[in-house]
Amino acid sequence: MHELPVVQSLLEITLEHAARHHARRVVALNLVIGQLSSIVDDCVQFYWDILARDTMAQGARLHFRRVPARFRCRDCGADFALDESRLLCPGCGGFHLQLLQGDEFRLESIDIEEETTSSLQAMAKTESRFQKNL
Numbered sequence: 276m277h278e279l280p281v282v283q284s285l286l287e288i289t290l291e292h293a294a295r296h297h298a299r300r301v302v303a304l305n306l307v308i309g310q311l312s313s314i315v316d317d318c319v320q321f322y323w324d325i326l327a328r329d330t331m332a333q334g335a336r337l338h339f340r341r342v343p344a345r346f347r348c349r350d351c352g353a354d355f356a357l358d359e360s361r362l363l364c365p366g367c368g369g370f371h372l373q374l375l376q377g378d379e380f381r382l383e384s385i386d387i388e389e390e391t392t393s394s395l396q397a398m399a400k401t402e403s404r405f406q407k408n409l
């Protein structure tokens with residue numbers, strides 16, 4: 276259940292961001308989960324529902340976007356997507372591989388409803404990044 280501290284950080288960042296932009300409430304969070312990330316979206320949702328209760332972020336929807344794992348071969352330089360049946364370079368058969376993406380869990384953007392209007396506002400983007408072992 277290592278999602279708990281991750282969700283705590285997520286909520287902190289979200290509330291900070293919401294306060295800075297004078298949000299009335301947080302509508303949605305857009306999250307990215309790499310194929311190799313150990314983060315489980317249902318667990319994130321579970322903790323979120325508990326932790327965000329009675330905050331400005333209560334009821335915010337969590338959108339998860341999955342990104343595939345990609346590797347680069349250190350021997351021949353080929354870039355390729357993960358083939359779970361074998362972890363070898365499809366170009367040269369090498370196994371000196373560098374992970375390019377796929378183990379991340381990050382917050383891509385936050386959708387907020389601003390104080391000054393009654394309708395949903397253009398959404399502020401945040402650059403906040405998460406390490407998966409937060």
Ligand SMILES: [Zn+2]
Binds near residue numbers: 350353364365368
């Ligand atoms: Zn190769």
